[in-house]
Amino acid sequence: MLGGIEAGGTKFICGLGTGPGDLYYEPVPTTTPDETIARVIDFFEAHGSADLRGVGIGSFGPVDLNPGSPHYGHITSTPKTGWQNCDLRGRIQRGLNVPVGFDTDVNAAVLGEARWGAAKGLSDAVYLTVGTGIGGGVIAQGRLVHGLVHPEMGHLRIPHDLSRDPFPGTCPYHGDCLEGLACGPAMKARWGVPAKDLPESHEAWPLEAHYIALGLVNVAVTLSPQRILLGGGVMQKAHLFPMIRHEFLMLLNGYVQHPAITNGLDSFIVAPPLAPWSGVLGCLALAERAIKGDLA
């Protein structure tokens, strides 16, 4: 049995199973680290810790992914009160005493899709989540990308036509970066209504599709993924997908000549089929890797 912990700012999804066919999960609300981690450990003890061979954690961040660092497995400089410098991986490891894999929430999501979903068999794929924030997980040449810290695609700088959209953006660091212009809270701040309540005919959606497509073009010319998966709360609006595909093609303007792009983008820009469980399933895949001693 594998364990997965998708550690989010609102809740921790705890999962047990071996894949999509037998996943059992429960949410634990994110309160203090002490309380939250204790309840996560309670979950695994109550539901089969005797059979537990390993656990994977996909965490909100920023996190330290360098196995050689003294802070490996910590949540680092998060603005979330109480969670700065939290040794999440170490505390779970000591509590459950099994191998623990650790990565970002979005890397877990792309890994879950690579193991069982829409990125299966691909060497290069991106999972972008558009919700409370915007973040991206990356598999390049078959490996999860970490690098110096880890990707932070929400903070891409994109063109912002102030005459079309005078909204200054919500990012406390950058104002009108991709996240500042296109995350759920930015939509709510711009239009005065939560994204989920904006009708499909609202002018908010062409603008949202434009910004997301700008972000995807930048991701595509930097990483050349074989497929981009778009998840998160805002992407629950299925009518966004054809709008984003259209904008993406307009922006690319014929530059990339490959059938995956020129023959339409229906299988290039897709909804993650495992959603909303891509992340916790990816955590099971991180657990598999940790059992094999593979921390990268």
Next chain:
Amino acid sequence: MLGGIEAGGTKFICGLGTGPGDLYYEPVPTTTPDETIARVIDFFEAHGSADLRGVGIGSFGPVDLNPGSPHYGHITSTPKTGWQNCDLRGRIQRGLNVPVGFDTDVNAAVLGEARWGAAKGLSDAVYLTVGTGIGGGVIAQGRLVHGLVHPEMGHLRIPHDLSRDPFPGTCPYHGDCLEGLACGPAMKARWGVPAKDLPESHEAWPLEAHYIALGLVNVAVTLSPQRILLGGGVMQKAHLFPMIRHEFLMLLNGYVQHPAITNGLDSFIVAPPLAPWSGVLGCLALAERAIKGDLA
């Protein structure tokens, strides 16, 4: 003995050696494929084809890097007359009858620096060239990134403040993408003077540094490289480096907390020490890989 061919739009640099210590090279002007390829083969036959164990090619593009494709090793949809669909790798392989490695010119450059220069020992590095065009080579988690096609970082979309810079950009596909705003020909078109003749005090340089820094921020939040190498003709102006580092920090605005960034960027954004031979040396490294049967 290893052979390297840095295939550019103006010249092919042909090299022989085993590394930076014994590189012998000659340029061959890029004319027609028939004439150019014949002269490249002549170079290797005149200078030691008996000892030649393998050749690496780093080519201008777009190119087909998929070893499973019938067009593997071809230059594909280039605007360069006569070179569309040129089977560059196949013709070199048949002419020299040794293993031939093949990648983009910029991937060769980052590989050369990873083998012998400023990316040695790094798992994640980017080489961005700013010259006649703008392009980027990527090593992520220790591997050259290809993906669906290959990275094309010149075509990043970045903010363009038309009130500060009304120049519309030179990219025939996108107008004011990074390349359209910041490549050498864009500087010449905007200011009426070639970049090399603009004095260091010219207002062109803060603007150029701003655009390059915007591109680097986008690369950094997507790939999280441990180091970025900036080469190409425009980057011969050494005063650009501190300006770009300053702009990069201003744009990032404290978001990424890592000593490589917060302790100054002198070893994060650097000039490639092997330049202008990063590329042809990387081609020798591609030859090494091809001899071992490693085409990725």
